[in-house]
Amino acid sequence: MKGRLLIPFAGLCICVLAWTADLTGAAENGFTLEQYHNADAKFIGDGIITSVDEGIRILDLKGCEIQSYDGLSASWLYVQEGDSGEWDVAYSNHANETHILRLSSEYEMLEDQRVLATDTLAIDPILVRVDDGWLLTHTTIEGTINNPDPDGENGVYTVKLYRSEDLDHWEYVTDVIRGDQNLEDGDIRYVDGTLYYFFEMENYDKGPSAICAMTSKDGGKTWSQVKELLPAVADNEMANCEPTDTGWRLYVSSDYACVGESYQGASVYYADYTPELDPVQTYKRSRMPDNEAVRLYDVKETDGQIYFLFARNFLTDCDLLLRKIEEE
16 A cells, blocks of 8 residues: 555645644744644654554644555554664554554555454554564553543553564564553653563552653563553643653643643643662653643654643543643
């Protein structure tokens, strides 16, 4: 299958909205797409990949749609840089499928392959390059999905790990973690031979949640005990955790200042850790503009700038915003 450029009118309408916002000064350091109602979004090179109505779209950093793909259905997305400037996108959908979408540096579709299918919903795929191949995880859910009741019965969430040498053939390795808690928003980093798995753990949907980490030194075959990075004192939604010159920096959106309001009361915070993931400082509120009612998708630091990609009023209007600031 090949990618196609959008019919110009659709992209033009969104570009005009973003351009008008720039003229009014409302989004002079990014863009605002009102009521965009997307389910997920990640940075991909100099662009953004997002799922809207389970369709995959590529935006530029002005909010203009520059690419979409026929016949693909996605709700959860993960981006990994491939060879020669290409991109590998892991995505899952409500058909219980996990795919690998391969894109050129110009976002043309090179290949789309269903690599895993499950009997139950599988969410939050993660794709990571290691020395001798690739690792892929997704989280299967048996029973209740996103139980909203503190006294209700949770489903069983299982983070399953697979390995491949060629991105085509996958073999099961192990279950990283399994439990009757919501295990969500996972991310993996591979640093100096060690795998770091970061994730959110909550007892009920939109309730207080902890941000946790596990490590593996044998390619994912065995994993450490869970280490808590942020305690479950607020609804903490993780965007990413990246290595820094002095350790690690974690970005979350959290209702820390108004516990119980979840996404509608959340702001962006960051926390710093030593290389051993011991806390240095936590819950530092970001200087990001429009830092209210945030559901944070992704954060990217480049050339002294920090870019924040997030939804505003996720449960109602679900606007999509990009904002940037000087490094904090």
